[in-house]
Amino acid sequence: MATREATGETPLDTGGKAFELLNNARKSWIYTYIRYHPATTVHEIVESLDLPQRTVYDYVDELEAAGFIEQSNDGRPAEYTAHDIELRLVDDNTERWITPELVEAVARRTRDDDIDTYVDRHGLDGLAVALEYAREYIDGSVTHHIMAREQDLSPLEAGIMLDALRPVVED
DSSP: OOOOOOOTTSOTTSSHHHHHHHTOHHHHHHHHHHHHSTTEEHHHHHHHHTOOHHHHHHHHHHHHHHTSEEEOOSSSSOEEEEOOOOEEEEETTEEEEEOHHHHHHHHGGGTOHHHHHHHHHHHHHHHHHHHHHHHHHHTTSOOHHHHHHHHTOOHHHHHHHHHHHHHHHHO
């Protein structure tokens, strides 16, 4: 079952390049887009995500410098491919995984008010826990009532989050 505690003691919002990615929903979208569209160009990202070209270039450079993506060809225009991210953060008895799915959930903040509100209320650690519940919800081992009870949420809020995270888990 999912790690049950979502506390401020697990600092998913501080430190390191992976954490910078988690704190920037636009950068997370670019990483996620490249992950789903290997050998994509900056122009394709600009067009598909409707972001300013300068922003995309800056974020692609930062993602490449951090080792999250790499140029996958030698020509122009440059094409990029994403590397999978799988980092484990352990703080006392609490363990969190930074995965492409968590990055995608962060990215969805820009387009899903429910996820954005949830992160505002419960932080990135709360989102990581909700994502663990969403995996179990999809496989049928938990319900929104179980998540609500264990995370001290209303059943409505738990259900909304599980539904909002469904595409992340199912894709």
